[in-house]
Amino acid sequence: MPPDAALLRIEDVALRPDAPAHRDALQAGEILGLAGLDGHGQEAFLEVLAGLRRPAQGRIVLAAPDGDGIALAGFRQAVAHGIAYLPRDRRATGLFPSLSVLDNFGIVSFAADRRFGLIDRRRRRRRYEHWRERLSIVAPGPDAPVTSLSGGNQQKLLLARWLARAPRILLLNDPTRGVDQRTRETLYGVFRDLARHEGLGLVVLSTEIEEVVRLCRRVLVFREQHVAAALAGEAMTADAVIAAMFGQG
Amino acid sequence: MRLARLWRARRESRFALALFVLLLAVNVALNPVRFHPASWGTELGLAAPLLAASIASMPALLGGRGGIDVSVGPVMGFVNAILVQGLILGLGITTPFVLVPVALLTGAAIGALNGTLATLLRIQPIVATLGTYLLLTGLTLTILPAPAGSVPPWVQSLAGTWSILPLAFLAACWLALKRLPFHDHLMATGSDDRACYTAGVNVTLVRFLSYVLTGAIAGVAGLLLTALIGSADPTVGPTYTLIAISAVALGGVSLAGGRGGFLAAALGGADIFLLQSALTFFNVSTFILQIAYGGILVLAVTLNALDLRRDRRARLAAA
Numbered sequence: 001m002p003p004d005a006a007l008l009r010i011e012d013v014a015l016r017p018d019a020p021a022h023r024d025a026l027q028a029g030e031i032l033g034l035a036g037l038d039g040h041g042q043e044a045f046l047e048v049l050a051g052l053r054r055p056a057q058g059r060i061v062l063a064a065p066d067g068d069g070i071a072l073a074g075f076r077q078a079v080a081h082g083i084a085y086l087p088r089d090r091r092a093t094g095l096f097p098s099l100s101v102l103d104n105f106g107i108v109s110f111a112a113d114r115r116f117g118l119i120d121r122r123r124r125r126r127r128y129e130h131w132r133e134r135l136s137i138v139a140p141g142p143d144a145p146v147t148s149l150s151g152g153n154q155q156k157l158l159l160a161r162w163l164a165r166a167p168r169i170l171l172l173n174d175p176t177r178g179v180d181q182r183t184r185e186t187l188y189g190v191f192r193d194l195a196r197h198e199g200l201g202l203v204v205l206s207t208e209i210e211e212v213v214r215l216c217r218r219v220l221v222f223r224e225q226h227v228a229a230a231l232a233g234e235a236m237t238a239d240a241v242i243a244a245m246f247g248q249g
Numbered sequence: 250m251r252l253a254r255l256w257r258a259r260r261e262s263r264f265a266l267a268l269f270v271l272l273l274a275v276n277v278a279l280n281p282v283r284f285h286p287a288s289w290g291t292e293l294g295l296a297a298p299l300l301a302a303s304i305a306s307m308p309a310l311l312g313g314r315g316g317i318d319v320s321v322g323p324v325m326g327f328v329n330a331i332l333v334q335g336l337i338l339g340l341g342i343t344t345p346f347v348l349v350p351v352a353l354l355t356g357a358a359i360g361a362l363n364g365t366l367a368t369l370l371r372i373q374p375i376v377a378t379l380g381t382y383l384l385l386t387g388l389t390l391t392i393l394p395a396p397a398g399s400v401p402p403w404v405q406s407l408a409g410t411w412s413i414l415p416l417a418f419l420a421a422c423w424l425a426l427k428r429l430p431f432h433d434h435l436m437a438t439g440s441d442d443r444a445c446y447t448a449g450v451n452v453t454l455v456r457f458l459s460y461v462l463t464g465a466i467a468g469v470a471g472l473l474l475t476a477l478i479g480s481a482d483p484t485v486g487p488t489y490t491l492i493a494i495s496a497v498a499l500g501g502v503s504l505a506g507g508r509g510g511f512l513a514a515a516l517g518g519a520d521i522f523l524l525q526s527a528l529t530f531f532n533v534s535t536f537i538l539q540i541a542y543g544g545i546l547v548l549a550v551t552l553n554a555l556d557l558r559r560d561r562r563a564r565l566a567a568a
Contacts, residue, residue: 052447079449093447096440098507107437108448110430118428161448 006063007169007201013048013058015041019226021058026169026201031191033212034205036222037245043088043173045222046205050085050171051078079108084162088173088205094158095146102128102142105157109164131160136186152183159187163194170194172204176211188215209238209245223247261501261508264552265516268499272523279530294408296522297416298325298477301470302493303500303518304419304511305356308462309363309374310497313439313506316367316456319490320378321467323385324359326486328352328471330389333398333481343401352472353465359385360464364457382490389483396482400475407476415473416515419466423511426462435459439506495542496521499549521545 006025014021019041026032036042047053049060051072060072062081072078078085087093096104106113106124113124128142135156139149149157155175162170172191176184192215194200206212212219218232221244229244277284284292302321309318332352336342359381366377407415426432434455437445442452471486478485500517502509524545528538 075446076449076451085447087444087447093441093443096437096444096507098440098503099436103433103436107433107445107450110433114430118425119430119433121428 008049008063009061009069010049011058011061013045013055013060015044015048015056015225017056019056019224022220022227024220024230026203028168028199028201029195030218031195031202031204031216033216033219034203034222035209035212035219035241035245036228038207040222040245041225042205042220042222044225045220045227046085046171046173046203049169049203050083051075052085082166082168083171084165084167084169085171086158086162086173086175088177090154090158095154097145097147099146100143101139101146101149101157104146105131105142105161105164108161112164127164128160131164135160135163135190152179155179156183156187159190168200170200170202172202174205174207177207191215209241212241213238221245261503262513262516263501264549265500265513265520268520269516269523272520272527275527276523276530279527283526290410290412291408293416294412294473294477295526296519297408297412298470298474298489299492299496299522300416300515300518301419301466301473302489303496303514303521304423305463305466305470306493306497307502307509307511307514308435308459308466309378310502310504311435311439311506311509312456312459314442315374316439316459316506317374317494317504318360318363318378318460318463318467319375319494320359320363320381320385321463321470321493322487322490323382323389324356324464324467324486325471325474325489326389326483327359327385328355328468329475329478329486330393330481330483331355332472332475333400334393337400338398338481343403345403348404349472352468354468356468356471357461357465360461360467361457363464364460367460368453368456382487386487389486393481393483396480398481400479404472404476405479407473408479412476415469419469420511427510431455431458436507439503439508441507492521492542493518495546495549499545504550517549 006027008026010022010024012021012023034042034046044053048055051060052075061069062072064070070081096107102124105128109127110119112127113119113121115123125142131137132139137153137156137160139153139157146154146157159175176187179187191202191204195202204212204215213236218230219236219241220227221229221231221241223245228247231240231244282288302325305321306318309316332348336348336351342348363378363381366372366380367374434445434450437448437450438452438455446452470489474486475481496517497509497514498504498517499520500509500513500515502513502517521542524541525538528541
């Protein structure tokens with residue numbers, strides 16, 4: 001595939017000045033996995049992709065219609081260019097505990113609710129219903145406090161919040177952490193669907209190796225703040241990922 | 250059905266609402282003439298500066314993380330001095346088309362200063378606005394060393410016949426604001442600023458604008474103060490700051506941010522006003538009044554804290 005078909009290019013990015021740089025690209029419709037022992041750089045790398053953190057070297061380039069691309073400079077710019085980032089700790093950095101389910105949903109996609117500059121709550125409610133059905137969110141009602149939702153449904157609501165913005169790139173930081181098995185299967189289905197049918201590029205950081213192997217086409221395994229191995233296809237087995245995580249093989 | 254939902258949704262203002270009903274009944278029983286419909290205009294005019302000051306204190310608080318504006322009172326005093334001493338006496342301007350915009354813009358400009366100090370320079374809001382408090386108090390006394398002046402009839406009517414107008418204007422503005430993305434962002438910022446940042450919201454800008462809004466409403470409150478006292482007085486304004494903050498806390502605006510609104514702030518202000526008027530009926534001294542304010546504030550903040558704790562427990566239970 002030519003390089004300009006990529007949604008996002010990773011140009012010689014290193015997390016530390018002395019660490020080896022990584023060059024890569026995220027294609028449309030691809031699910032890229034990030035794995036590694038906790039604190040070995042995969043989370044920092046995901047934050048670099050989101051513009052939340054500056055890499056020590058290199059840059060992230062977002063694809064633009066003119067073909068040249070835009071260097072990523074910050075998080076809000078990333079959001080404006082179609083990146084969605086789902087944080088790991090949904091209670092600390094995701095949900096607004098004192099707001100309703102509907103307001104929690106609408107916070108990043110308010111532009112779609114605007115009519116003559118004002119928020120049309122009925123329109124927001126319709127959009128919410130669409131995503132509630134698609135992600136099968138179980139909630140008492142749109143006006144219920146968001147704290148009345150179960151952990152899995154809170155996670156799905158956060159996902160709905162970002163999907164409602166119709167992003168091109170979805171960065172997921174351990175999306176199934178603390179989520180029950182049924183919800184997990186629903187989420188996997190949605191992720192695959194988004195990649196296959198809507199051409200989104202997904203980057204999934206996961207602490208569960210099984211998840212990475214099942215879901216992703218490719219996985220980058222981190223060790224000591226750099227990409228120690230990039231596995232794909234037949235070579236991408238749970239054992240191989242674990243071996244790379246521990247620096248063997 | 251709608252009322253029931255409103256009651257549930259405004260959990261934080263229940264105490265203030267119950268107190269309002271109680272105090273209103275007490276006041277009407279004590280003094281039926283004063284609370285006769287014919288004198289509602291005057292009565293509202295008496296309450297208006299406090300109501301507006303409470304409403305003004307609210308947006309800065311909503312932004313959370315220690316957001317507060319203690320300079321609301323001095324802004325009112327400063328606007329009062331500028332309007333009467335500067336425009337009416339100094340330049341002979343009495344038209345509302347100049348006085349109203351001047352009041353609004355003066356307030357908004359001071360709000361922008363507060364916002365710059367508190368959000369861009371990241372000085373703790375209470376310290377930053379305390380600085381503005383002292384600055385404005387001194388400035389007001391420099392412009393106007395002693396009470397002076399009088400106001401045109403249309404300003405006087407804002408404290409009598411037409412006292413509902415400015416408050417209705419504020420209410421209409423708030424209703425419109427509630428439908429802007431800014432309102433959602435402000436509530437979300439106050440609720441959890443880190444989550445708001447990771448939702449791509451410009452948290453600093455939202456907080457800055459909350460101070461500008463607070464300043465602009467304080468400007469309106471200054472105009473209402475001018476209407477009520479019918480002259481310029483450099484010492485009245487600053488006394489409003491603390492009463493207004495107690496009023497919003499009482500009304501259920503969370504001092505931690507993210508909770509409350511126009512109705513909560515106005516209810517709190519009305520409670521304080523009614524309490525004041527019931528106590529003055531018994532000719533109690535101003536010292537007793539102070540004790541009553543203090544007691545109410547402590548009670549309100551305690552109730553707020555208990556509510557927050559219950560909320561946190563609910564959060565943990567849901568997780």
